[in-house]
Amino acid sequence: MSHLSTPRDLFLHELGDILYVEQKLAEETLPKLITEVQSEELRKGFERHLDQTRGHVTNVEQVFDMLGAQPKAEECIGFEGLKKEHDQLVSESSQALIDLVDAGAAARTEHYEIAAYESLIAMARAMGESDAVTLLDENLKEEKKALREVESAAKTLTKEKSKALA
Ligand SMILES: [Fe+2]
Ligand SMILES: [Fe+2]
Numbered sequence: 012m013s014h015l016s017t018p019r020d021l022f023l024h025e026l027g028d029i030l031y032v033e034q035k036l037a038e039e040t041l042p043k044l045i046t047e048v049q050s051e052e053l054r055k056g057f058e059r060h061l062d063q064t065r066g067h068v069t070n071v072e073q074v075f076d077m078l079g080a081q082p083k084a085e086e087c088i089g090f091e092g093l094k095k096e097h098d099q100l101v102s103e104s105s106q107a108l109i110d111l112v113d114a115g116a117a118a119r120t121e122h123y124e125i126a127a128y129e130s131l132i133a134m135a136r137a138m139g140e141s142d143a144v145t146l147l148d149e150n151l152k153e154e155k156k157a158l159r160e161v162e163s164a165a166k167t168l169t170k171e172k173s174k175a176l177a
Contacts, residue, residue, distance in 0.1 A: 027085035070146045114165035121158035
């Protein structure tokens with residue numbers, strides 16, 4: 012039975028999907044990555060992004076409020092897939108490669124979040140919800156910055172590891 016019949020229904024569903032991702036990242040995934048990595052640069056980056064991610068949760072909840080809806084997380088199968096892929100790769104990789112595995116998983120997750128926010132922003136704009144656009148855009152900007160940082164850390168790490176493990 013379909014229960015999504017208007018663009019607003021779809022928007023709220025997609026908003027619940029990103030709420031699920033942000034909550035998981037804040038409560039489980041980023042704290043786990045912080046304890047898993049050895050690189051100081053990566054750890055500090057994940058700690059910074061954990062703080063930002065808590066703000067992302069609040070912003071998304073506020074967007075629900077703006078639309079007069081109750082915040083409701085929807086299980087995000089895409090994110091669960093990324094997590095499963097990460098866990099499998101960790102189990103197949105030597106300890107020396109874990110930082111690179113984590114950096115790659117973090118970059119994929121940022122791309123996923125960026126895609127989600129870009130599509131939510133386009134919908135909010137088309138629905139005339141300009142305050143929602145502003146809040147979602149705050150999150151999007153921080154995701155883009157986090158992606159640049161993790162890509163830069165991965166580049167440095169790849170060079171170091173390539174020398175050390177050659
Ligand atoms: Fe986020
Ligand atoms: Fe993020």
